[in-house]
Amino acid sequence: MTESVWAPDGGNLVVHADNAEFLPTLPDGAFTLIYVDPPFNTGRVQRRQETRMVRNADGDGDRVGFKGRSYDTIKGALHSYDDAFSDYWSFLEPKLVEAWRLLADDGTLYLHLDYREVHYAKVMLDSIFGRECFLNEIIWAYDYGARAKNRWPTKHDNILVYVKNPTKYHFDNAEVDREPYMAPGLVTPAKRELGKLPTDVWWHTIVSPTGREKTGYPTQKPEGLVRRIVSASSREGDWCLDFFAGSGTLGAVAAKLGRNFVCVDQNEQAIEVMRKRLGTKADFRRSGSLPDASLDQAAPFTKA
Structure with a gap:
């Protein structure tokens, strides 16, 4: 196995690599949380x-x-x-098998997809993890963009949640942001002040096209969405992994919440977006057979 650029006592990492090559270099059970937001197989080029x-x-x-x-x-x-992938599942399945291997015994996988492939993903993850390890299907509802007139407009994504061990997984609902009650007059003032815990349907706006959070990267996910995931399924000091990192939202949220992170992407544009977004919060490395890029491969690990 190729020597890994990651070390459990090292600092946060952004790795420019093909995840199929990089993931096997990581040790078993290294991560408490894995969030995966792969391409959705829309059949088109995503541009922003x-x-x-x-x-x-x-x-x-x-x-x-x-x-x-x-x-x-x-x-x-x-x-x-x-x-666009002619055989989407031969592309994604080996990475999900690696995700199972890389999760700690108390770890959780969040797989973010949409209606195109999520039903096939559920069957596949049942096979990889076991049906007893299925925890939730989260529906992320939003409202933005064009509105279809010949069908119900699609305004949600699906996030499948699986745990490595159904008797030991970490989940802390006390750390999760709360929501206002829909009918505040029907609850006590104390409950109204505290707010209610989210269900498995999350209403959250997309990243504002004119907001400070916007990086310009296609399909960027809002920090508020990922913050809820990181808060519930990891603790301070735990390691979190995103091997389709894109704009680096997982890294940005993990850094703010005191978690350690590894973000992996083979798209050089994604690496440059994360360099601007994460700055000194991570070391930037290149791994595997990708062409040389302007990344600092000699920088020492630093604890963020």
């Missing part, structure tokens, strides 16, 4: 371009904002990846 607004003092910008102020739209980097 960064934009920013700059005030135009002459009043002849291409956009009008608050109080009629004029702004110019400045286009930045275009990020993209191909989200």
Whole structure:
């Protein structure tokens, strides 16, 4: 087995690698939480371009904002990846088998998909983990974008939750953010002040196209969504893994909550987005047979 760039007593890592090559270099049972947000097999190229607004003092910008102020739209980097697979499950199944191996005995896997493949994923994970290890199917509901007129508009993703050991997994609902009651007048003032625990249906807006959280990377997931996962299924100091890291939301959330993380992606654009987003919170390494990139391979491990 190729020597790993990861060490259990080292610092957070962002690894530029093919996850199929990198995951076998990690030891068994190393991670308490694995969050996986793979391509959804939409059959199209995913693209997202960064934009920013700059005030135009002459009043002849291409956009009008608050109080009629004029702004110019400045286009930045275009990020993209191909989200079409002729045999999706031969692509994903070996990674899910590795996820099972890498989970600690008290560990949890969150697999984030949508309606296209989630039903097949449920059958596959039942086979890999065992049906008794299925914990939840979380529905993430949102409301943004075009609205279909010839069918019910699809406005949710599915997150399958499996545990390594159904008698030992870590889950702390006291750490989870609470929601306001839908009918606050029907509960006591104390309950109303505390809020209610989320169910398996989560309403959370997407990342705002104009918000500070936006990185410009396609399919970026909101920190609030991932924060709930990390808070419930890991403790401070635990190791968390995302091997389809994309914009690095798992790393950003883990760093804020005092968890350790490894984020892996083979897309060089994703690595550059994470470099900007995570900065000194992680060491950046290259592993495996990918072409050389402008990553600091000699930097020492630092405990974040």
